[in-house]
Amino acid sequence: QKEVEQNSGPLSVPEGAIASLNCTYSDRGSQSFFWYRQYSGKSPELIMFIYSNGDKEDGRFTAQLNKASQYVSLLIRDSQPSDSATYLCAAHSTGFQKLVFGTGTRLLVSP
């Protein structure tokens, strides 16, 4: 069983719509969660991190964390074609100083 699960997609949304990316994790002790964006052939770049239950907003991005359900999500408002990429969810592993990554969700935003 993977420790961090994501739907591989692709998730297709029209330009201007809200894209909702989801992630579940198995380690109940994980304290912090990170969303990275990865364009094809490029390295991951940080979008947001969250460690408290609830919502955290940054511009067009909102991260949501529900520790009881072991669920993390990323909402992208007013999606743009430039948002088309693979989005990686990562959990900071309890007791170990490493990030455990999901396999990523590919997002396609059509003009």
Next chain:
Amino acid sequence: GAGVSQSPSNKVTEKGKDVELRCDPISGHTALYWYRQSLGQGLEFLIYFQGNSAPDKSGLPSDRFSAERTGGSVSTLTIQRTQQEDSAVYLCASSPSSGSLDTQYFGPGTRLTVL
């Protein structure tokens, strides 16, 4: 300031050869991580350094893989007797420390192809 740098950007080698991959972290970052990303896969943790020591080597796939870090800065990942299954992008990341709230910043990666 400068980000994480890695060299070479691409490496093609023959099966059985040894390769060295280099990572230069962000200045002042004490924690350094190596990950591997195979085609269409997520990132697989390999090893983590805090300063020059490696508290967690749990992700190294076999004893052909080793890594060191000197001076609390540059790290080298060495793969001996490379195999075709070692082909992947090797990513290095650094963070200010190793706490759970510390963001890891990634370098551009080294694409390794073993023929």
